[in-house]
Amino acid sequence: MINIKVVRKIDARDKTAPALYYGCVKTFDRLSIDQLAKRISSSCTATRSDCLAVLSALQEQVIYALQQGARVSLGDLGFLRVSCKSGGVATPEEFECSDIKKLRIVFTPSQVLRNAFKLTNPDIELNNLYKETRTTSNNDKPEEEEA
Numbered sequence: 001m002i003n004i005k006v007v008r009k010i011d012a013r014d015k016t017a018p019a020l021y022y023g024c025v026k027t028f029d030r031l032s033i034d035q036l037a038k039r040i041s042s043s044c045t046a047t048r049s050d051c052l053a054v055l056s057a058l059q060e061q062v063i064y065a066l067q068q069g070a071r072v073s074l075g076d077l078g079f080l081r082v083s084c085k086s087g088g089v090a091t092p093e094e095f096e097c098s099d100i101k102k103l104r105i106v107f108t109p110s111q112v113l114r115n116a117f118k119l120t121n122p123d124i125e126l127n128n129l130y131k132e133t134r135t136t137s138n139n140d141k142p143e144e145e146e147a
Contacts, residue, residue, distance in 0.1 A: 006130035026129055066105065078109040
C-alpha cells in the first residue's frame with residue numbers, strides 16, 4: 001500500500017497566489033540492505049550471508065562503474081548513469097573540465113518498473129492518510145510546505 005499525505009504548498013514563483021493542496025507519497029519504512037538480503041534468501045536457496053555478500057559487492061561495483069563513466073543496467077529495475085551540469089562557453093575549444101559545476105546520478109526506470117507503478121495496475125493500492133486521520137480526529141491539519 002502506498003500512503004498519500006495531503007500537503008499545502010505555496011507557489012514560490014507567485015507568493016500572492018492562493019496555496020493549494022497536493023498529494024505526496026509518505027514513506028514510513030526503509031528497507032536496509034540486510035533486510036533485503038533476508039527477503040531474498042527466504043525466496044531462494046541462497047543464504048542471507050550469500051545474498052548480503054552479493055548485494056554489498058553490487059554496491060561497490062555500481063559505484064566503481066559509474067566513476068569510470070559507464071551506464072549501469074540493473075535489469076528490470078532500469079539503469080544508472082552519470083550526468084553533469086556545466087557553464088556555457090562560446091566555442092568547443094573554450095570548454096574546460098573545470099567548467100563542470102556538478103555531477104549527479106540519474107536513474108531511469110525500465111519499462112517493466114514503469115508498468116508496475118501505473119495507476120491501472122491492480123497491485124497498486126493508494127491510501128489517503130488525510131481522510132484516514134480525519135475519521136479518527138478532526139483536529140489534524142494538512143502539513144504546509146513551500147514549493
